[in-house]
Amino acid sequence: MxxxxxxxxxxxxxxxxxxxxxxxxxxxxxxxxxxxxxxxxxxxxxxxxxxxxxxxxxxxxxxxxxxxxxxxxxxxxxxxxxxxxxxxxxxxxxxxxxxxxxxxxxxxxxxxxxxxHGPQIAEWVIMQILNHSHSEKKLIEWQNQHKWGAHQEIGFARDSVGQRLGVLGYGSIGRQTAKVAKAMGMDIIAFTASPRKTPESKKDSGYIVPGTGDPDGTLPSAWYSGLDKQSLHNFLKQDIDVLLVAVPLTEQTRHFIGKEEFEILGKKNAFIANIARGSILQQDDLIAALKKKEGGLRGAALDVTDPEPLNEESELWDLENVAVTPHVSGMGTxxxxxxxxxxxxxxxxxxxxxxxxxxxxxxxxx
The missing domain is CATH 3.40.50.720 (NAD(P)-binding Rossmann-like Domain)
Structure with a gap:
């Protein structure tokens, strides 16, 4: 004391x-x-x-x-x-x-x-991207069953080379995720609330864990900004393969992504990782987009939900293309x-x- x-x-x-x-x-x-x-x-x-x-x-x-x-x-x-x-x-x-x-x-x-939280959350995001592309859910199921499964049942892994990561909210978490994703061969595009048109404005002015992140903001191949629908849609239309949701929850970002936005992302069969707040996404619209056979999302990793704890009866628990974790991605030693x-x-x-x-x-x- x-x-x-x-x-x-x-x-x-x-x-x-x-x-x-x-x-x-x-x-x-x-x-x-x-x-x-x-x-x-x-x-x-x-x-x-x-x-x-x-x-x-x-x-x-x-x-x-x-x-x-x-x-x-x-x-x-x-x-x-x-x-x-x-x-x-x-x-x-x-x-x-x-x-x-x-x-x-x-x-x-x-x-x-x-x-x-940048390093540990970035690792969670990359883990979820790889788990999905390498069919980890099915592989763990086989192991639990003591089953030597046939590769035809899971298909071939889609590696990250050439895929585009869209970072919605280019703060410390987005920057560290971008750093790791770039090393895996991904292209990075960034979205911020306000424009970042000068080298100085692209710098990270907050706390940075030494050796991590993108301090000078040089990793994205393009930057987008604005909290209006038109600006958001312009960003989402940039052939995004994986969308990282990392914006803070404000009145402007509450239910920021819903049916229209999921339809745009669905054209590329995108994967979504949300480590921000559950209510940034319209959850019912998210579920509908994940269940669509064509023109929907290929998967989602959710460390946050709306509400929290997630209701036991929520469909998200049982969707094969969804990973749900109990808001733990930021926990670290x-x-x-x-x-x-x-x-x-x-x-x-x-x-x-x-x-x-x-x-x-x-x-x-x-």
């Missing part, structure tokens, strides 16, 4: 659902003598269980905290925490707190852990280390009067 705070210190309150990473915190405190952590463990709650907001308000030393490190635990009113300078979220997005008073009624700076690295960098920037990184633009929603 740490020692009591003193008035002259930068006071970091951590409310997180895992044990205190003592070595990480001690390392940060050693580099920043004026920083002191106070750590509390708040266990994960099922989504069906009400969040204990009254307990949150009562239990933690909000008045003294100058920095908050959290997933979901926030004071119910900004006035409870008058000294907060910024809040660091261990999630990549903040859509889950977008309706809270802290988000809507305060100007407290919010930062995220965007960038830390370096999660805490990388997220605290962002926090530590922002503590340094704060001390040196430099802008913080990974700052949320409330108007954009990410």
């Amino acid at each position: 740490g020692e009591a705070w003193t008035a002259e210190q930068e006071r970091v309150l951590c409310i997180l659902p895992f044990p205190e990473p003592t070595e990480l915190i001690e390392s940060i405190e050693k580099k920043h003598p004026n920083v002191k952590f106070l750590y509390h463990t708040l266990n994960w709650l099922p989504k069906s269980q009400p969040f204990p907001q009254a307990e949150i308000d009562e239990k933690y030393p909000w008045k003294e905290a100058t920095i908050l490190c959290t997933f979901t635990a926030l004071p119910s009113d900004p006035k409870i925490a008058p000294n907060l300078r910024f809040i660091h979220f261990l999630s990549a997005g903040t859509d889950h707190v977008s309706k809270t008073p802290i988000y809507r009624n305060s100007d407290i700076t919010l930062t995220t852990s965007s960038g830390i 370096t999660y805490q280390e990388r997220s605290f690295a962002i926090l530590e960098r922002n503590l340094t920037n704060l001390e040196n009067g430099k802008p913080l990184i990974n700052v949320v633009d409330r108007k954009r929603g990410y």
Whole structure:
């Protein structure tokens, strides 16, 4: 839990659902003598269980905290925490707190852990592309049956050389996926909300895991942008073989891809991987496109669904061309280390009067 705070210190309150990473915190405190952590463990709650907001308000030393490190635990009113300078979220997005008073009624700076998930999620995406093209579901079924199957039953694998990966949302996850996919022989095209017409605008300005991603934005053979239907359709019409959905969930991207969009992708018999949020896709339209014999999608890999958890009766569970995983693609052994690295960098920037990184633009929603 740490020692009591003193008035002259930068006071970091951590409310997180895992044990205190003592070595990480001690390392940060050693580099920043004026920083002191106070750590509390708040266990994960099922989504069906009400969040204990009254307990949150009562239990933690909000008045003294100058920095908050959290997933979901926030004071119910900004006035409870008058000294907060910024809040660091261990999630990549903040859509889950977008309706809270802290988000809507305060100007407290919010930062995220965007960038830390790139390697592990990119590996999940590539794994799903390969699993589908190499009929891994059927091969595992045969193994479970102790059956030496005939290759005629699964056909020949479609390798990635010459296929086009469309990255809808060219952030850290999209950039690392692009890097790996490019090495496999794929062509990359990128889509962003706003235009990226200059070399400087194509650079990744957020946190980058060393040695990963596309820091200068040089991998895509073409860039597309815009949140209107015409711009989206123009992107989807570029003969996309695999679409990676990696945009943040905002009011503009909710149900961004539906029947019309699936029909465009179906002309190329595309494969979709969604690691963003389930409600970016119209799920009923997705199911219909996956079931079409001609002009539909060849498959989908979904780490996110709408709702979550996915209903037991959903058709997605049993479709042969679909892989469903329970929102786990971002989980990795370096999660805490990388997220605290962002926090530590922002503590340094704060001390040196430099802008913080990974700052949320409330108007954009990410």
